[in-house]
Amino acid sequence: MSKHKKKSREExxxxxxxxxxxxxxxxxxxxxxxxxxxxxxxxxxxxxRFEEKHPEWTDELLGGAPTFYCVLGVPKGTGxxxxxxxxxxxxxxxxxxxxxxxxxxxxxxxxxxxxxxxxLLFVFEQMTKCMPPWEKNEMIRIxxxxxxxxxxxxxxxxxxxxxxxxxxxxxxxxxxxxxIAGLDNNSSIQEIKxxxxxxxxxxxxxxxxxxxxxxxxxxDFVMRFMLKFGDKSEIEKRMNRKKRWEGLDKxxxxxxxxxxxxxxxxxxxxxxxxxxxxxxxQDWLQYLPPNKETFFSxxxxxxxxxxxxxxxxxxxxxxxxxxxxxxxxxNLAYSVxxxxxxxxxxxxxMQNVDILNxxxxxxxxxxPVVTPEKIRKGKKKKSSKQTMSYEQKTLDDLFMxxxxxxxxxxxxxxxxx
Numbered sequence: 001m002s003k004h005k006k007k008s009r010e011e012x013x014x015x016x017x018x019x020x021x022x023x024x025x026x027x028x029x030x031x032x033x034x035x036x037x038x039x040x041x042x043x044x045x046x047x048x049r050f051e052e053k054h055p056e057w058t059d060e061l062l063g064g065a066p067t068f069y070c071v072l073g074v075p076k077g078t079g080x081x082x083x084x085x086x087x088x089x090x091x092x093x094x095x096x097x098x099x100x101x102x103x104x105x106x107x108x109x110x111x112x113x114x115x116x117x118x119x120l121l122f123v124f125e126q127m128t129k130c131m132p133p134w135e136k137n138e139m140i141r142i143x144x145x146x147x148x149x150x151x152x153x154x155x156x157x158x159x160x161x162x163x164x165x166x167x168x169x170x171x172x173x174x175x176x177x178x179x180i181a182g183l184d185n186n187s188s189i190q191e192i193k194x195x196x197x198x199x200x201x202x203x204x205x206x207x208x209x210x211x212x213x214x215x216x217x218x219x220d221f222v223m224r225f226m227l228k229f230g231d232k233s234e235i236e237k238r239m240n241r242k243k244r245w246e247g248l249d250k251x252x253x254x255x256x257x258x259x260x261x262x263x264x265x266x267x268x269x270x271x272x273x274x275x276x277x278x279x280x281x282q283d284w285l286q287y288l289p290p291n292k293e294t295f296f297s298x299x300x301x302x303x304x305x306x307x308x309x310x311x312x313x314x315x316x317x318x319x320x321x322x323x324x325x326x327x328x329x330x331n332l333a334y335s336v337x338x339x340x341x342x343x344x345x346x347x348x349x350m351q352n353v354d355i356l357n358x359x360x361x362x363x364x365x366x367x368p369v370v371t372p373e374k375i376r377k378g379k380k381k382k383s384s385k386q387t388m389s390y391e392q393k394t395l396d397d398l399f400m401x402x403x404x405x406x407x408x409x410x411x412x413x414x415x416x417x
Contacts, residue, residue, distance in 0.1 A: 023154065025070035025147055027121055028061075030136055031129030043126040050120050056103060057117065061124050064142030066150070068104035068117065071096050073154075076118070083108045093157045095149045095229070149229075156225050161264035163222050169260040171234050172362050173241030176223060177206045180257065185220070202254040205261055244362050256358045274352060277345045283332065284346060288353045295333035295346060299324065314338060 020026035031040075051058045061067075069075060072086040087105040090096065107113045128136055170176060178185050181195050181203065189211055196207035210216045227235060245253060262270065287295050296303040299320045306313050321334045336342045 022070060022073055022075050023147065023151055025066045025143070027067045027069050027076070028143060029121070029125040030131075030140060031125055031127075033129060034133065035129040040126055040130050043123050044130070046123045047120075047127045050123065054116070054120070057107075057120055058124075060100070061120070062139065064139045064146060065100070066143065066147050067121060068107050070147060070150075071100055071104045072108060074108065078108070080109050093153060093160065095146070095153045152225055152229070155221065159218065159222055164264070165262070165267060166260040167222070167226055169257070169362065170226070171230070171238055171241075173238055173244050174257065174260065174362075175242070175245070177210060177219065181206050181210075183210075200254055202258050205258060209261075241362075247361060248358055252354055252358055256355060256362075259355055270352075273348065274356075277349055281336075281342075281345070284336070284349065287333070288349055290357065294350065295336050298329060298333040299337065301337075310340060313343075314340070 047058065065071075072083060072090060074083055074086045078086075083105065087101060090101055091098065094101065107117050128139075131139075166174075178187070181192070183192060183195070187210075192207060192210050196203040196211070199207075208215070209219050248256065259267075259270075284295075287293055287298070294303070299317065301316065301320055306316060317334065317337050321330070321338075324330050336346055
């Protein structure tokens with residue numbers, strides 16, 4: 001090939017890349033013109049040699065799989081470090097299974113393998129010219145389905161931090177926002193405003209989400225994504241799990257749903273503070289709701305009648321303490337309530353322990369729930385490598401584990417009394 005022709009071909013390739021995004025897989029091409037097999041015979045021979053040497057490459061292409069470039073979302077010419085960065089990003093959340101991601105990383109990180117793979121892509125394009133139209137169309141259809149599925153995962157990824165807890169709650173039987181407000185999914189803005197405008201904090205939150213076109217489209221997308229790509233058996237079990245929510249009183253139900261709608265930053269602050277307080281003060285457990293006895297009642301103080309001023313509160317606590325017999329229980333209550341910081345932590349637990357009780361009821365130990373990071377599409381082949389980071393303990397996992405253990409201790413304590 002002359003230098004002029006080679007240059008023209010390279011320029012044409014760059015033009016294609018500019019016109020077609022990497023998400024649409026510009027390197028996956030099938031021959032548009034049908035030719036007899038004997039006219040593309042040398043490419044058939046080359047493809048057969050590739051089948052012998054790299055059967056996993058050819059099987060994926062013939063099965064409609066996107067190219068390794070599209071899988072990792074990197075164009076040709078991407079450096080090794082950027083390829084690894086793209087791999088790590090996809091590894092956390094993608095429609096592609098790990099064995100495909102691993103293979104893409106191996107090939108695109110090795111110049112020799114990458115050169116072979118690029119040659120295969122050209123041979124594949126030429127070889128497909130002799131494929132029967134129906135077979136070629138089916139391959140194109142599957143390829144389109146797979147790249148469109150990944151586009152939905154790409155769109156979903158930045159939404160996960162905001163909706164992770166909501167999705168967990170929904171899979172465990174929580175009604176969706178339309179169900180809570182008694183609305184159809186195609187309700188107009190005016191129809192949404194009617195029950196929500198002057199309602200509780202939860203209904204105002206529902207209006208904030210569904211009453212805004214952008215946030216409503218985002219919410220509807222999250223729900224569609226979950227139903228489309230989520231674990232079907234878990235979604236089917238959701239109907240039976242609805243009974244768990246029916247057992248919550250109205251105020252706790254609304255408080256728990258609002259908890260599930262917190263943004264990730266608020267949620268992390270809440271969980272971190274609750275975790276730290278509970279870990280450091282497990283001797284407070286028997287003095288928290290639903291137990292009747294609190295540190296305030298132990299000292300004979302009506303919490304609701306306390307003055308607003310901090311010094312006045314501490315004065316009331318000291319005066320009450322002076323008149324009481326100094327038992328270990330009295331001393332513990334006094335040591336907590338006299339200290340402004342500990343008193344604030346204790347009040348925070350009192351206000352939010354009902355959320356823990358609700359979570360315990362919602363997340364019964366009947367079966368594990370598949371988290372969003374485990375949502376996958378299609379069959380998974382075995383891989384020798386450790387699977388994705390979602391199998392490691394996150395703060396969410398640790399929080400739920402600690403909370404579960406604490407609540408079990410609390411329940412045992414109640415049973416002994």
